[in-house]
Amino acid sequence: MEQLDISPKTARLLISCPDKPGIVAGVSQFLFQSGANILDASQHSTDPAEGLFFMRMELEIQEQPGFQQAFQERVATPLQMEWQFSYSHHRKRMAILVSAYDHCMLDLLWRWRSGELQVDIPLVISNHNSLENDCKQLGIPFYYLPVTAATKEEQEAAIVQLLREHQVDFMVLARYMQILSPQFVSLYPHRIINIHHSFLPAFAGARPYQHAYNRGVKLIGATAHYVTDELDEGPIIEQDVARVTHKHAVADLVMLGRDIERHVLTRAVKAHIDDRVMVIGNKTIVF
Incomplete structure (x- = not known):
C-alpha cells in the first residue's frame, strides 16, 4: 500500500x-x-x-x-x-511565446536558470526562428511556427496542441507580436501574461514609442497584463515608468523602454507564479 x-x-x-x-x-x-x-x-x-x-x-x-x-x-x-x-512544491509549467525581439525572453530564461523564477519552462514557441539557438543552449525545446493571415487559425491550433502535450499551466507573451484570437484566449482565461511597451491605457496597440515621441511625453513605461479579447485592455498586473525629456530620440525611448519591459514582466510573472494575483472584473489585486 x-x-x-x-x-x-x-x-x-x-x-x-x-x-x-x-x-x-x-x-x-x-x-x-x-x-x-x-x-x-x-x-x-x-x-x-x-x-x-x-x-x-x-x-x-x-x-x-x-x-x-x-x-x-x-x-x-x-x-x-x-x-x-x-x-507550493507543485511547480507551475510556463510556456514562452516570442517573435524576434529577444530581451524579455532572455531575461526570463536567465532568471529561471538562476533559480529566481520557481517554475518549469517546457517549451518556447515563436513565429520566427532567430532565437532557436538561445533556447537550445539552455536545453529548452524551441518550436518554430510561422504565421500569416491565411494560416493564423492553423498556427494557433498547433500552438494549443503543443501546450496540451507539454501540460502548460500558463504562458507569457515575451514580445510576441501577434494578436491572439478570441477562441485561443478563451481557452486560457487569466493564464496569458503579455508585456506591452507602454504605460497603459496610453498608447495601446502598435508603435507606442513612436507615438510617445510624437506626443512629447515626459514619462514612458511598460505594462504587464492578462490577455483578453480587447487588445491591451486586460487586467493590469504590474507597471513601471522612467522619466524622459525632449532630448530623447525614438531610439533612446526604445532602449530605456526595453529595460523597463524586462523588469515589469519579471515582476508580473513572479506574482503569478507565487499566486499573489486575484482578478476582480477587469482589475487585479496583487498581494
Whole structure:
C-alpha cells in the first residue's frame, strides 16, 4: 500500500467572497482544526459599493485526503466563496511565446536558470526562428511556427496542441507580436501574461514609442497584463515608468523602454507564479 506523505508542506490559499463579519475567523478556525499553521496572511476589502473581500494565506500543512472537500462544504459554500488552494512544491509549467525581439525572453530564461523564477519552462514557441539557438543552449525545446493571415487559425491550433502535450499551466507573451484570437484566449482565461511597451491605457496597440515621441511625453513605461479579447485592455498586473525629456530620440525611448519591459514582466510573472494575483472584473489585486 502506498503511504501518504505526512511531512508538512507549504501551501497557498486564495479566497474571494462577499464581505461580511466572521470570514477570517471562519477560515482560521477551519485551518486550526485541520492542523495547519498560518505563515502569512494578507487581506483586502473593497469599498462598500462593491462589498467584496479578498484574502491570501500561506500555510504549513500536511497533505490529507478530504481537506479541500471539507473546506468547500464547511467554509466556502456558507460564505459564498470562490477559492484556490495549491501546494507550493507543485511547480507551475510556463510556456514562452516570442517573435524576434529577444530581451524579455532572455531575461526570463536567465532568471529561471538562476533559480529566481520557481517554475518549469517546457517549451518556447515563436513565429520566427532567430532565437532557436538561445533556447537550445539552455536545453529548452524551441518550436518554430510561422504565421500569416491565411494560416493564423492553423498556427494557433498547433500552438494549443503543443501546450496540451507539454501540460502548460500558463504562458507569457515575451514580445510576441501577434494578436491572439478570441477562441485561443478563451481557452486560457487569466493564464496569458503579455508585456506591452507602454504605460497603459496610453498608447495601446502598435508603435507606442513612436507615438510617445510624437506626443512629447515626459514619462514612458511598460505594462504587464492578462490577455483578453480587447487588445491591451486586460487586467493590469504590474507597471513601471522612467522619466524622459525632449532630448530623447525614438531610439533612446526604445532602449530605456526595453529595460523597463524586462523588469515589469519579471515582476508580473513572479506574482503569478507565487499566486499573489486575484482578478476582480477587469482589475487585479496583487498581494
